[in-house]
Amino acid sequence: MADIDAALTGGNYEVLRARLATGGQELARRADALNTTRKALFGTTEPQLIATERVRTEHNCAPVDIVGVGDHLLLGFNVFLGLKSETKIGDVLALHRFEPQPAGQGGAASFDTSAIALEADGPAGFLCGADLARDFANLYRYYRDARLMQLVKLDTQLLAVFQAGASWRDRKVLRWRIEPDRRLTYVDDRGDRDHAAMFPPAYDFEWIEVTRNHQVSGKHPHYNLLDTLFVECVHGDLTIKVENNTETGQGIYAEPVDDANQSLDDAKLYFAALGAPPGSAS
Structure with a gap:
């Protein structure tokens, strides 16, 4: 069988x-x-390789990304500087020419890809400036293992995405504005949302951040979430309650927190209301 x-x-x-x-x-x-x-x-045009060139950098590096900036190439890379105590913008980003040269022997195409000096009044001026120097120095000062992850060119912005922690989700994003004449102007180091907006949302609903307006004071203060759930995170644990009662710390679920002395303001909470609203007929 x-x-x-x-x-x-x-x-x-x-x-x-x-x-x-x-x-x-x-x-x-x-x-x-x-x-x-x-x-x-x-009709169709098949892609065809017309030339290969070597892009030379000041230090041995691991290339990360490359984007077109006007008629030039912006190369991003990571380097190990050894005994050098400070990482500068030129150690991570470099602007290179991309200029066709007269055909060589046999008619092979070639390009000038030499580096362009970092001068405020030159083509690489967008990599200079006090604001950029400050933000870049702070990035590598406060995030010891910071490294470049990606260069992104949008319609009106150029983003340099750095990993600023142990996880790739820990990002710091420098951003430049692309002017109508194609010049780049440095803006700030808060381009995280611009970078995140490139990707589709991970959820089909909106997370709501808990603020002080959700707090209820008392012996055991907690956050009031839509008069349905109440979250307390003081006295050494995180507790979820179903009653708006600050006289007791008892709830339906509890787990310890890392810092027993933390206050309610130390918690960063988000919530989302899904399904039928409380009290509605099913």
Whole structure:
């Protein structure tokens, strides 16, 4: 009996596999036919490599990203500076030329990719300035393991994304404004939201940040969330209650916190109301 069941199971698998293979082949055929029609209607230009160049930097580095800035290239990289005590902007970002050169022997194309000096009145002036120097110095002073993660060019902004902690979620984002004449003007180091806005939301609802307006004072102060849940995080634990009662610290759930001396203001809470509102008919 077991052999018969195994044979039937094996036969079903082969049937399903054959159907999937046939469906895949048909899908590939239709995609090729659609692509052929697209080329006939709109034409096509196949990408082609015309030259390769080496971009030389002042230090040995690990390249991270590269973006076009006007007629130049902005290269971002991470370096290990050894005994050097201070990391400067030129140790992480460098502007390079990207200028076609006369064809060499055999007609091969070539480009000038030499570095451009960091001078306030030159093409790399957007990498100079007191505000940028201060924010960049603070980044590497207060976040010892800071490193560049990404360069992002948007319609009106240029972002330099740095990891500023143990997790990639710990970000610090320097941002420049792209002027109508394509010049770059440094803005500040608070481009986190601009970078986050590039990605689709992780949730289909909105998180609401808890503020002082949600606080209820008393012997055991807590946060009032929509008159439904009450969160207390004093006296050494985080407690969830279902009664708006600050005389007792008892609730339906509790767990210890890292710092038993923390106050209510030390907690950073977000909540979201999902489903039917409290008190409504189901």
